Amino acid sequence: MPVVEDEKFHLRYITTQLHNYPAHVMNEATVWARAIYPLLRLAEQGDILATSEVTLSVQYSKFELNGIIDGILGKCIAGQLETPYLVVIEAKRGLEGKNPQPQLYGQLLAVAHLNWEDNGNEC
Template sequence: MTQPPQETNFPSPVALKIGKLLLEDIRTLIALKEYPIRDYPWTEVERITLTAQEKQQAAFIQSQLINEPTHLLNEATIWARAIYPLLALAETDSIRAWAEITLNAQFPTFSISGIADGVLGKSVAGRLEAPYLVVVEAKRGIEAVDPIPQLYGELLMEREEVMGNRE
C-alpha cells in the first residue's frame, strides 16, 4: 500500500506559463529593472557586413514577399517565407535556428515554461544548449495582449539556460 504524500511547511513553487504572464506576476517574483530602448551595435544596420552569398540569400527572401500582402498572410506562411529563412541565414558552426522550442526554467521560488516560436541558439550534438535569440509572436487585433511580460519570461528562461541557477 502506498503512503499518502507527506505535507511540508514549504510553499510549493509558483508555476508560470509564458503565454499567460502578467507584469504583476513577474514583479512579485523578481526585482524587475526596465530601461529605455536605445541603439546597440547590432541594431546599427550600416555596420553589418554581408558576404555576397548572404546578400543573395537576403535578396531572395525579400523577393518572395515584395508583392505579397503580408498583413493578410497567416503565421505559418510568414514563418516559412521570411522568419525561419532569416534565422537560418544567421546560423554558424555551433549556432543553429530552431522553431517551436519548449523552454523551461526552474528558480528557487518559481518555475516558468512555454514555447518559443523560434530560437537562435548554441547547438551541441543536435540539441539546443543555450538560446541566444528568442522570437515570439505578438498577437494583433482581438487576440492582442501586452507582449512585454511574455518577452520578460523568455529572457528569464534564457538567463537560466545560459547562466544556470546560481541564486
C-alpha cells in the same frame, strides 16, 4: 562580418517575395515560412543553428515558467540546443491579441535567469 554574394542573393529573394505578399496580411505560419525562419537560417554558421518550437522550462524558488519559444538561433551540439543567442517570440495580433505584459515579464525573467547562470551563479 561581410555579407557574401550568396547571402545577398537569398536576402534579395526573401525581400522580393515579401513585396508580393506583405507580411502584415499573412498568418503566423506563413510569416515564419517566408520571412523569419529563412532569415534565421542565413545566420547559421558552424555549430550555431536555427531551430523553432523549442520548449522552455525554468524553475524559480517561488514559481515556474513553461512555454514554447517560436525560434532560436543558438549553439547546438549533437542536435541539442546548448546556448541560445537570439530568441524570437511572437506577439499575438488581431483577435488572438491579449495584454502582452505577462508574456513579456516571463521572457525577461527567463533571460535574466540565463544571464545569472552564465555568470556562474546557481538558482
